[in-house]
Amino acid sequence: MTLAETARARFTAEFGTDPEGCWCAPGRVNLIGEHVDYAGGLCLPMAIPQVTVVAVRRRSDHLLRVRSSGFDDVDLDLRDRHADGWVAYVAGVIWTLDPPGFTGADIAVASDVPVGAGLSSSAALETSVAVALADLCGLPLDDDGRDRLAAACVRAENDYAGAPTGGLDQRIALHARPGHALLLDFADGSSEHIPFDAEARGLTVLVVDTGTGHELADGQYGQRRREVEDATRLLSVESLRDASSADPIDDPVLRRRARHVIGEIARVREAAELLRAGRIRDLGPLLDASHRSLRDDFEVSCLELDTAVDAAVGAGALGARMVGGGFGGSAIALCEDDRVDPVRQAVADAAARRGLPAPTFLRATASGGARRC
Numbered sequence: 001m002t003l004a005e006t007a008r009a010r011f012t013a014e015f016g017t018d019p020e021g022c023w024c025a026p027g028r029v030n031l032i033g034e035h036v037d038y039a040g041g042l043c044l045p046m047a048i049p050q051v052t053v054v055a056v057r058r059r060s061d062h063l064l065r066v067r068s069s070g071f072d073d074v075d076l077d078l079r080d081r082h083a084d085g086w087v088a089y090v091a092g093v094i095w096t097l098d099p100p101g102f103t104g105a106d107i108a109v110a111s112d113v114p115v116g117a118g119l120s121s122s123a124a125l126e127t128s129v130a131v132a133l134a135d136l137c138g139l140p141l142d143d144d145g146r147d148r149l150a151a152a153c154v155r156a157e158n159d160y161a162g163a164p165t166g167g168l169d170q171r172i173a174l175h176a177r178p179g180h181a182l183l184l185d186f187a188d189g190s191s192e193h194i195p196f197d198a199e200a201r202g203l204t205v206l207v208v209d210t211g212t213g214h215e216l217a218d219g220q221y222g223q224r225r226r227e228v229e230d231a232t233r234l235l236s237v238e239s240l241r242d243a244s245s246a247d248p249i250d251d252p253v254l255r256r257r258a259r260h261v262i263g264e265i266a267r268v269r270e271a272a273e274l275l276r277a278g279r280i281r282d283l284g285p286l287l288d289a290s291h292r293s294l295r296d297d298f299e300v301s302c303l304e305l306d307t308a309v310d311a312a313v314g315a316g317a318l319g320a321r322m323v324g325g326g327f328g329g330s331a332i333a334l335c336e337d338d339r340v341d342p343v344r345q346a347v348a349d350a351a352a353r354r355g356l357p358a359p360t361f362l363r364a365t366a367s368g369g370a371r372r373c
């Protein structure tokens with residue numbers, strides 16, 4: 001059964017009728033450019049094949065009923081404009097988008113995006129709801145329309161789910177193209193699709209889910225954002241995008257934070273150049289440098305992520321780094337196809353040796369964005 005069929009069956013079982021349709025949106029990995037989106041930086045994510053599907057039928061009575069296996073059933077009066085827990089990711093999008101003529105819905109969710117693994121299940125949920133609403137209510141789904149949906153999803157996650165995310169996740173989920181990564185510029189909002197056909201070149205982007213929790217909504221993420229703001233002020237620039245060196249900052253912690261951001265933005269530019277030239281293998285050293293910077297200067301890695309990254313590189317990966325907010329979640333390793341199995345084995349063995357949770361793996365093929373399915 002496909003995931004869309006699962007969502008549809010769930011919908012029918014729960015609500016006793018057929019949905020009007022099913023819409024899906026992908027999770028993502030960021031190839032490079034971590035913790036720079038809120039600093040006016042650049043990043044280079046791609047969508048993964050794992051998606052969240054929503055089966056939707058509109059209602060005319062202001063009720064929102066949502067079902068997702070593993071999560072509480074929730075019935076909500078949309079006029080309350082307040083939601084707790086996972087329904088905030090759904091209702092928040094309805095409230096921020098406020099589509100014309102929309103007065104409620106039944107929604108069943110099915111997903112194979114790992115939740116809380118740094119692969120952006122939250123944006124997959126928000127953006128699948130957003131394209132469903134847009135399609136049903138006649139909002140445009142061209143590039144500009146998708147930009148507006150992404151902005152609404154960011155506001156929903158910030159204002160209703162209480163997670164201060166910067167917009168990377170929603171933009172890639174809405175704009176992704178198969179076989180491409182997306183260079184996102186957070187200074188001017190522009191983007192560029194860049195071919196990323198790793199499979200055709202005998203390469204695999206292996207995702208390692210360390211199975212350790214991360215809490216983006218908790219203090220560390222907010223603290224890093226504040227530190228970046230402070231560093232920006234100390235360097236007297238509009239954003240760290242405009243800074244060439246962190247050296248003028250006296251405070252050693254803020255200097256390291258700024259050094260990460262400035263260096264990471266330079267690495268993204270270099271990575272984009274390499275991909276435009278078809279030199280995917282040469283990304284390896286940039287991934288390694290990104291990880292070291294996140295670990296030592298930005299201090300958002302952890303034992304589980306460092307163990308996975310070190311083991312992957314030790315077993316012959318071309319490069320590896322933590323992805324997402326940090327403090328757990330996932331890492332990626334760029335591997336020659338024939339090194340994938342040894343790398344998996346080495347990563348699993350290293351975790352076992354240290355008594356860490358057994359990691360899980362998936363292959364990230366650059367996939368398409370939010371759509372009807």
Ligand code: ADP
Nearest residue numbers: 068071086111115116117118119120121122125
């Ligand atoms: P990530 O986006 O990295 O997976 P987040 O903490 O940002 O982690 O988002 C995870 C939250 O998003 C979950 O706790 C839940 O509230 C919501 N969520 C994501 N996917 C689903 C789903 N399939 N069904 C219900 N809620 C979901």
Ligand code: MG
Nearest residue numbers: 120121122123
């Ligand atoms: Mg998220």
